[in-house]
Amino acid sequence: MTITKRRGAALAGVLALALVGAACGGDNSGGSSSATTGATATSASGGAATTAVSGGGATTTVKVSGTAQGSGSTFQLAFQQEAIDAFQKANGGTTITYGGGGSGKGRTDLKGKTVDFAGSDSPFSDADKPAEPVLYFPVLLGPITISYKLSGVDQLQLSPDTIANIFQRAIKTWDDPAIAADNPGVKLPSTPITVAHRSDGSGTTDNFTKYLVAAAPNTWTLKSGSTIEWPADTQAGAGNQGVAQIITQTEGAVGYIDLSDAVGSKLSYANVKNSAGKYVEPTPDSASAAGDGIKVNPDLTFAAINAPGADAYPITYQTWVIVYATQADAAKGALVKSYLTYLLNDGQELLSDLDYAPLPKSLQEKATAQLAQIKMG
Amino acid sequence: MTAVLTPSEVEPDRPERPPELGGKKRYADRAFTTVALIAGLSVLAILVLIAYATTKEAWPIFQNDAGEFLFTKRWAPNEGKFGALAFIYGTLVVSVIALVLAVPVSLGIALFMTEVAPPWLKRPVVAVIDLLAVVPSVVFGLWGVLVLAEPIAGFYQDVSDVLSPIPIIGRLFADPVNGRSFFTAGIILAIMIVPIITSLTREVIDTAPVNEKEAAYGLGATRWEMIRGAVMPHSKGGIVGAVTLGLGRAMGETIAVALVIGSAPSVITAHLFAPGYSMPSVIANEFGESTGLWRSALIGLGVVLFVITIVVNLIANAIVRRSIKRSRGL
Numbered sequence: 001m002t003i004t005k006r007r008g009a010a011l012a013g014v015l016a017l018a019l020v021g022a023a024c025g026g027d028n029s030g031g032s033s034s035a036t037t038g039a040t041a042t043s044a045s046g047g048a049a050t051t052a053v054s055g056g057g058a059t060t061t062v063k064v065s066g067t068a069q070g071s072g073s074t075f076q077l078a079f080q081q082e083a084i085d086a087f088q089k090a091n092g093g094t095t096i097t098y099g100g101g102g103s104g105k106g107r108t109d110l111k112g113k114t115v116d117f118a119g120s121d122s123p124f125s126d127a128d129k130p131a132e133p134v135l136y137f138p139v140l141l142g143p144i145t146i147s148y149k150l151s152g153v154d155q156l157q158l159s160p161d162t163i164a165n166i167f168q169r170a171i172k173t174w175d176d177p178a179i180a181a182d183n184p185g186v187k188l189p190s191t192p193i194t195v196a197h198r199s200d201g202s203g204t205t206d207n208f209t210k211y212l213v214a215a216a217p218n219t220w221t222l223k224s225g226s227t228i229e230w231p232a233d234t235q236a237g238a239g240n241q242g243v244a245q246i247i248t249q250t251e252g253a254v255g256y257i258d259l260s261d262a263v264g265s266k267l268s269y270a271n272v273k274n275s276a277g278k279y280v281e282p283t284p285d286s287a288s289a290a291g292d293g294i295k296v297n298p299d300l301t302f303a304a305i306n307a308p309g310a311d312a313y314p315i316t317y318q319t320w321v322i323v324y325a326t327q328a329d330a331a332k333g334a335l336v337k338s339y340l341t342y343l344l345n346d347g348q349e350l351l352s353d354l355d356y357a358p359l360p361k362s363l364q365e366k367a368t369a370q371l372a373q374i375k376m377g
Numbered sequence: 378m379t380a381v382l383t384p385s386e387v388e389p390d391r392p393e394r395p396p397e398l399g400g401k402k403r404y405a406d407r408a409f410t411t412v413a414l415i416a417g418l419s420v421l422a423i424l425v426l427i428a429y430a431t432t433k434e435a436w437p438i439f440q441n442d443a444g445e446f447l448f449t450k451r452w453a454p455n456e457g458k459f460g461a462l463a464f465i466y467g468t469l470v471v472s473v474i475a476l477v478l479a480v481p482v483s484l485g486i487a488l489f490m491t492e493v494a495p496p497w498l499k500r501p502v503v504a505v506i507d508l509l510a511v512v513p514s515v516v517f518g519l520w521g522v523l524v525l526a527e528p529i530a531g532f533y534q535d536v537s538d539v540l541s542p543i544p545i546i547g548r549l550f551a552d553p554v555n556g557r558s559f560f561t562a563g564i565i566l567a568i569m570i571v572p573i574i575t576s577l578t579r580e581v582i583d584t585a586p587v588n589e590k591e592a593a594y595g596l597g598a599t600r601w602e603m604i605r606g607a608v609m610p611h612s613k614g615g616i617v618g619a620v621t622l623g624l625g626r627a628m629g630e631t632i633a634v635a636l637v638i639g640s641a642p643s644v645i646t647a648h649l650f651a652p653g654y655s656m657p658s659v660i661a662n663e664f665g666e667s668t669g670l671w672r673s674a675l676i677g678l679g680v681v682l683f684v685i686t687i688v689v690n691l692i693a694n695a696i697v698r699r700s701i702k703r704s705r706g707l
Contacts, residue, residue, distance in 0.1 A: 201665055206666075
């Protein structure tokens with residue numbers, strides 16, 4: 001019965017499309033006319049609909065339909081799920097899927113062309129770059145919290161060197177002089193510190209350790225990477241949830257977790273000293289502030305960690321949606337472009353509720369402008 | 378193989394076949410032989426293809442430095458160090474712990490069901506064991522990490538306090554860190570393989586000839602003596618086979634182990650209560666983010682696991698064959 005309904009919708013869509021096409025009187029740009037043919041071809045399976053998508057101020061009528069698939073970063077998974085839901089509601093007949101799997105999987109899938117877009121917290125390395133040019137669209141920022149469980153301590157402040165020493169097990173109790181020096185006037189218990197980290201390879205680990213390399217270069221010795229060689233007397237949990245669970249279970253535990261998961265698990269987290277010397281609380285606002293001060297490369301790659309600015313939270317990281325600059329399938333390309341337009345504009349409003357930080361205005365404008373570089377092959 | 382016998386050669390042995398169905402049967406027979414042959418060969422083909430594909434993918438790491446990969450323990454992907462030894466060690470340790478815990482329990486359950494339990498109790502016990510066998514491994518893993526890991530840390534501490542003064546054995550149980558360890562992984566694996574070993578063992582024990590059992594009783598044997606004298610010699614080969622299947626599952630188990638083993642790389646220690654790592658769990662944890670040589674190294678772990686599993690199976694086969702020979706008095 002759903003099949004008959006869908007067919008009906010598809011037919012209606014095609015009729016509507018024909019009317020729009022007639023009304024437009026043939027002054028379509030190349031992009032939307034190829035989208036039209038694509039839609040007609042795919043309407044039997046997916047249905048079709050007409051929507052107005054606002055991109056960079058100007059409103060153009062782009063018709064999208066069909067299916068687009070993405071995979072990758074679990075950091076942006078919650079955002080993708082919400083955004084897909086809202087986008088599909090606004091654009092009947094479209095199907096967008098986003099499977100997690102990690103940034104590395106997203107990049108591998110995009111390179112192997114098993115997905116139409118990849119979510120990734122790090123750009124391609126030079127060695128792994130696909131042969132065809134890709135475009136990076138930053139979609140959101142987020143703070144990585146230093147979450148902890150320590151009875152009687154509601155407010156904790158940490159400097160980069162102290163964090164580095166805690167996570168490489170040079171500091172083993174909470175009343176260590178280095179922690180006390182960061183927290184004047186706070187009574188710290190002598191509870192032993194349990195360090196919790198990710199057992200799975202993760203963009204969160206990658207960016208957290210990159211931060212330590214950048215902010216505590218003379219202290220941190222374990223280098224950076226999506227998996228690093230943690231000391232043997234640390235604990236590992238799978239995913240942000242796994243780390244959160246260790247912290248909840250263990251008095252004196254500390255770990256690095258995305259803000260959204262830390263809030264979801266009701267954990268306490270520390271204020272971290274930024275490069276301006278100020279202790280800043282991880283919030284969507286302080287993460288957006290970090291995004292405002294950073295240097296952005298022409299291809300929109302950047303690293304938001306250790307950003308300048310008095311209000312910037314220093315352990316802020318970013319995630320991109322990566323697509324091929326030339327889309328082989330015009331109908332699919334139009335859908336991906338339209339979805340990206342949504343993510344960069346209306347979609348940004350979903351972020352605060354999910355404890356992510358929206359892109360700062362400057363970055364959002366650059367990313368929206370880059371949409372024009374997506375070409376249909 | 379029997380596949381070389383053509384139907385016409387088989388015919389004279391079966392004169393009782395109804396003649397009017399002869400033509401049809403011959404056709405069906407030939408079809409059956411072909412299908413069976415294809416099925417049999419496809420197993421081999423799949424095995425060879427798996428071995429080929431994984432080895433090909435893993436080739437860069439073996440070419441890079443096979444010695445370093447197989448015989449060093451340091452695993453630090455962000456520094457380009459890929460030593461698999463600690464993972465090989467971890468896999469073997471958790472499997473051995475699992476077998477030590479599971480085999481006595483499984484044999485006990487199997488003997489209970491076949492020789493001791495009253496008939497009305499037999500069926501519910503069988504049902505429960507079978508139920509245990511179909512629980513997905515991730516459920517055991519989650520139970521392990523959410524329920525078992527926290528309280529068991531205290532138990533480890535108690536055991537360690539009592540046993541650690543003893544030389545040698547004490548080392549095995551020294552310095553528990555937390556509830557995620559080789560031993561916890563071993564416990565979870567033991568629970569997972571008990572149903573496999575139990576049901577296979579039960580089937581084997583059930584086939585022990587009744588007249589030998591009766592004869593043992595007739596000679597004045599007690600129940601235990603009867604089991605030792607009449608049931609065990611007959612079942613030894615089958616039990617070893619059952620244990621091998623359990624071991625195979627234990628070595629290959631991925632998610633349940635990944636959740637509770639503690640994920641500490643580069644660790645080779647005699648301390649069973651220390652966190653460690655096994656080959657399948659490191660593959661599961663790190664594959665998604667891996668690239669280049671790192672990815673080859675992870676696939677290489679799969680190849681090593683494959684080889685170890687084959688070796689274990691060959692050894693078990695040899696044991697089975699020898700014990701069958703011996704029990705027949707050859």
